[in-house]
Amino acid sequence: MSIRYIGLGASDEIGDSAHFLDIEGTSVLLDAGVHPRYEGRESLPDYDRIRDVDLEAILVSHCHLDHLGSLPVALTYFPHARVFMSDAGAALAPVMLGHTVKVMERLKIEAGIEDYPLYTLEDVDAMSYVFQGMRTNRAFPIYSSLQDGTDLQARLYDAGHILGAAGIWLQGSGQTVFYTSDTCVQDQEIIPGAVYPEQVDILICECTLGADENAEHLTRASEISRFARAINEVLERGGTVLIPAFSLGRAQEMLALLCRLRASGKTRDVEIYSAGFGSQISRIYDRTSERSRRHENDIWLAHLDIRRIPPGDVTHGRYLKEPSIVLVSSGMMAENTMSYKLAEKMLPYDHHGIFFVGYCDPRMPGHRVGAAKKGQILQMTEDGRSIPVACTIDRFHFSAHSNRQDLLALIEGVNPRTLLLVHGDRDAADWMESAVKTRNPNVSVVRPERGEEVELA
Numbered sequence: 001m002s003i004r005y006i007g008l009g010a011s012d013e014i015g016d017s018a019h020f021l022d023i024e025g026t027s028v029l030l031d032a033g034v035h036p037r038y039e040g041r042e043s044l045p046d047y048d049r050i051r052d053v054d055l056e057a058i059l060v061s062h063c064h065l066d067h068l069g070s071l072p073v074a075l076t077y078f079p080h081a082r083v084f085m086s087d088a089g090a091a092l093a094p095v096m097l098g099h100t101v102k103v104m105e106r107l108k109i110e111a112g113i114e115d116y117p118l119y120t121l122e123d124v125d126a127m128s129y130v131f132q133g134m135r136t137n138r139a140f141p142i143y144s145s146l147q148d149g150t151d152l153q154a155r156l157y158d159a160g161h162i163l164g165a166a167g168i169w170l171q172g173s174g175q176t177v178f179y180t181s182d183t184c185v186q187d188q189e190i191i192p193g194a195v196y197p198e199q200v201d202i203l204i205c206e207c208t209l210g211a212d213e214n215a216e217h218l219t220r221a222s223e224i225s226r227f228a229r230a231i232n233e234v235l236e237r238g239g240t241v242l243i244p245a246f247s248l249g250r251a252q253e254m255l256a257l258l259c260r261l262r263a264s265g266k267t268r269d270v271e272i273y274s275a276g277f278g279s280q281i282s283r284i285y286d287r288t289s290e291r292s293r294r295h296e297n298d299i300w301l302a303h304l305d306i307r308r309i310p311p312g313d314v315t316h317g318r319y320l321k322e323p324s325i326v327l328v329s330s331g332m333m334a335e336n337t338m339s340y341k342l343a344e345k346m347l348p349y350d351h352h353g354i355f356f357v358g359y360c361d362p363r364m365p366g367h368r369v370g371a372a373k374k375g376q377i378l379q380m381t382e383d384g385r386s387i388p389v390a391c392t393i394d395r396f397h398f399s400a401h402s403n404r405q406d407l408l409a410l411i412e413g414v415n416p417r418t419l420l421l422v423h424g425d426r427d428a429a430d431w432m433e434s435a436v437k438t439r440n441p442n443v444s445v446v447r448p449e450r451g452e453e454v455e456l457a
């Protein structure tokens with residue numbers, strides 16, 4: 001029995017997820033992401049490393065770009081590989097990739113990045129036909145004979161996190177592998193918590209929140225109450241609340257929550273604004289509601305009372321003159337995005353508030369803003385202009401990732417022989433490794449680095 005792993009992308013941080021597995025001679029790739037912090041070909045996993053491999057299948061866990069964004073590039077290397085994802089994932093993927101083409105084309109002009117676009121809309125259209133949407137919780141074969149003559153079996157498990165997110169289970173020659181990808185065991189506003197398999201031999205586990213001690217002590221209900229109180233404080237003094245949010249997942253969850261809080265009188269009755277690409281994603285949330293796992297009190301996003309901000313300059317709307325709530329991308333305040341421009345405008349005024357509600361890479365402008373204190377002079381980027389900070393800045397834990405205690409419970413539940421810790425910064429993986437070793441010294445913990453090859457069996 002042999003299982004070989006290569007981290008083609010960022011296994012040792014949050015970046016371009018791309019995990020290569022060779023199980024008894026059958027090769028599969030789990031995820032095909034891009035690194036959100038790098039541009040052009042630098043953002044890609046090292047597909048050259050396996051260019052001579054006869055790759056049987058690419059299984060995509062979900063449609064955040066750090067898991068999906070290089071799929072069209074991977075398919076130019078491996079045109080015969082079959083592509084599997086969840087049903088809802090297959091509806092989201094062409095839309096996410098098409099949007100990425102537009103962003104790359106814009107960056108080519110604005111930032112002079114020669115490599116862009118890495119693929120075209122025509123490529124996305126042509127490739128989307130091979131994306132196979134699979135039902136969760138049903139095993140399916142990846143048609144390739146293992147060396148013992150049987151087929152490699154796969155099965156997708158609901159991962160919580162966002163619409164269509166799946167953990168990926170594989171079984172071949174009597175060995176089982178489970179890749180959690182991004183996982184959230186707690187219920188969110190729209191998407192219920194993750195479901196996991198029973199015992200597996202090899203677990204590839206994310207650890208995004210491994211270093212976040214606070215996250216394990218907070219309950220969703222207490223965080224929602226604190227959020228509502230903080231919103232009301234800003235609105236009562238005549239200010240506007242800016243909420244930067246990812247277009248896929250966080251935006252829909254927050255819109256549903258904000259509308260519920262307003263409808264139940266927990267927050268003041270003001271306009272809620274949103275803009276941009278998130279509304280296209282919301283339509284897919286609605287369209288797939290029958291075929292994806294939801295809470296019973298399902299929400300139809302198109303029916304929520306939300307004002308759309310028209311395309312163009314976002315810094316002159318009514319929302320900056322009268323109390324309101326504005327939810328726009330990017331979640332990490334990437335330079336020149338709507339949230340970045342609005343933050344620049346709002347930071348110097350003490351009646352406004354900027355509330356962060358999701359993960360932020362420590363090297364992104366959103367992290368600088370999130371850590372800023374009143375009275376400080378802030379540069380949102382290395383060479384950005386100096387802005388005096390007067391507005392209220394706060395952070396709320398509505399992460400779509402399991403906290404570290406939940407991850408430990410997951411690891412104990414599936415009781416792996418070998419645990420690969422991926423998708424976390426160094427201090428997150430440090431904490432997880434020592435906690436796992438203390439609880440169960442028999443588990444072999446592997447922390448693969450980018451490009452590292454590991455024999456797992």
Ligand SMILES: [Zn+2]
Binds near residue numbers: 062161182
């Ligand atoms: Zn994700």
